[in-house]
Amino acid sequence: MDVLLVEDDTLLSAQLASSLDGFGHRVTVVGDGQAALATVAQTSFDAIVLDRMLPVVDGLSVLARLRQQGISCPIILLTALGRLAEKVEGLDGGADEYLVKPVDPIELNARLSAARRGREWAAPQKDTITVGDIVVSPASHRAWRAGEAIDLSKVEFGILTELARNAGAVVTREMLYERLWGPEFVPTTNLAEAHMRRLRQKLTAGGRNDPILTVRGVGYKIKE
Amino acid sequence: MKTKVILPQSLRTLTLLFLLMFLAVIMATGVTSYIATHATVAALVDQRLATISDALISDGQGGLQGVTARVVDASNQRDTADLGYILRGPGGKLLFGNVRLMRTPPAGFSSLDRSAGIAGLTHGRAFVRELGGGASLTTIGETEPIDNYNDARLAIYLLGYGSIVLIVLGGVAAFSLTIGRRISALNTTAMAIINGDLARRVPEGGSRSEFDRQARTFNSMLDRITALMEEIGNVTGDIAHDLRTPLARLRGQLMALQATAIEPVTTRGIRDAIEQCDNILAMFSAILRIGEIEAGNRRAGFALVALADVVAEVADMLAPVAADQGQTLVAQAEPGIEIAGDQALLVQLIVNLVENAIRHTPRGTAIYLSLRRGGGDAIITVQDNGPGIAADRRALALRRFGRIDKARDGGGHGLGLPLAVAISTLHHGSLSLSDAAPGLLVTVKLPLG
DSSP states (O other): OEEEEEOSOHHHHHHHHHHHHHTTOEEEEESSHHHHHHHHHHSOOSEEEEESSOSSSOHHHHHHHHHHTTOOSOEEEEESOOOHHHHHHHHHTTOSEEEESSOOHHHHHHHHHHHHHHHHHTSOSSSOEEETTEEEETTTTEEEETTEEEOOOHHHHHHHHHHHHTTTSOEEHHHHHHHHHOTTOOOSSOHHHHHHHHHHHHHTTTTOOOOEEEETTTEEEEOO | OOOOOOOOOSHHHHHHHHHHHHHHHHHHHHHHHHHHHHHHHHHHHHHHHHHHHHHHHGGGTTHHHHHHHHHHHHHHSTTTTTSEEEEEOGGGOEEEESSOOSSOOOSEEEEEEGGGOOTTOSEEEEEEEEEETTEEEEEEEESOSSTTHHHHHHHHHHHHHHHHHHHHHHHHHHHHHHHHHHHHHHHHHHHHHHTTOTTOOOOOOSSOSHHHHHHHHHHHHHHHHHHHHHHHHHHHHHHHHHHHHHHHHHHHHHHHHHHHOOSHHHHHHHHHHHHHHHHHHHHHHHHHHHHHHHTOGGGGGOEEEEHHHHHHHHHHHHHHHHHHTTOEEEEEEOTTOEEEEOHHHHHHHHHHHHHHHHHHSOTTOEEEEEEEEETTEEEEEEEEOSOOOOGGGHHHHHSTTOOSOTTTOOSSOSOHHHHHHHHHHHTTOEEEEEEOSSSEEEEEEEEOO
């Protein structure tokens, strides 16, 4: 992906840029809002990572202007403050994601992919998602594997749906918690693992292969 | 030395006491002045009777005939004709009389009323002077120059004093109502502030009255407190922000190092360091979040929350986690209990309590989550039969960073319970820890509204 990184802290931007580079993205770095607007006017990007607190023109204003100009690529806001009101403000302003610093590069990478997929998925052709031999129907809260209905709990169903929506990309634990229980939810136990274990048991019943990969220390991915 | 004066404390008692005292004084004044006027009139009439009687007798000049002539003359004179005269000669023989008495009054002054039988006389005085040998001169004067004058005077008194009493009663009622209303306005505001609505102010008029001045002073005090609170919030936010940025850099550097590390010992060391970084960052997030919740702004977004659904959701969420730890989680919820609240925060509240039980108890522990109604509250309890917390350490557990036993801690930043307390308080509720004998019982009471 061609990513524009707008961040005024040079050390942080260097770190993030090098990490994103490591994930195979082409990163352009600018240090303030004015420069960001000027750069976007000349070049098109697949995604923009935007710090909320920027010199000259702040992140929220940059976001608003980009959306006014009809720039529809995914935009991820970064902030040092994690208050819910600010988060809502950012998302209402047209951001796809709102991440609190420090951002784990792996998490940022996962969110970038998810945001892009989210935009592609925005107008689904059908009300079901199909990944390999797995079919998920978010509308009827049902799932099938190889044509056989699987009896899932609400949480397990939620996890499977998120994985299926982001098939082929990593879904981090934070993303799961956010999607299932809201942007503020913070557990202190290994919630995701406990439910994932049960989901896997149900998906692999009858000796079927495990469709879910665990990306250590990051999250999970369903094979496309 | 402080002297102790026992005074009634309530506004109502003070008002009643004042009114009673006022009524007693006004009645005493009325009665006294009524009696005094009466006595004064009688004394003046007595004085007139004595003077005229003296002039008629004139030390006996001209003998009884002379007296008779003067009495007759006086009874015809315009200025003395209003009096009654009865002149009796020796042996009590009536010589002259312009009035008739049913019975002869005793010598000296005496009072007369209707029973004296004089037409037109309701109240009067009689003065009887012995003239020797059974002869006597009786002069009679009215103390009530107009008929029913006394009754009219009583009515005037009642009307006069009555209107004073009415005015005072009305004044006192208005006064105590005004003061009462001002005090209750102050109270309502103070209560709202205690409950976290820091934006609440006492209503103030634009006048220079003591009440408005007091309201303004009170409100400026609240403005100052709010400013201080905001400053504290900003400082906390600034600290968290300022420390987050260098921590973010540190974490980034560690991540970069981890990518290049070859030795397993180094890799493990770096991973632990990143974990420490994450713990500190989680702690900052929790501090900011507790601050945000304590500010009370979240009440604006309150909506009806079905608590049984929240309990069921948390049970579904955490039962597998408990099972993986060899523990059991059983939930029981009375249906139909709703409160105005923040659903996401209420989920977090119960999650924190149950996770706390999961993390701090050994395998084999049974954890009970329950919801019921009791005394106008929704009562949520989380009970375990684990080791519990000693009575003297329970308060510490609710304090920020008050972790009981760091060695036994199963993770977390020690802010789970304080966050639960902040969420309970946001919902006007309370959270308490007690002994489940054995184990810990956490009780959250949220008022039903």
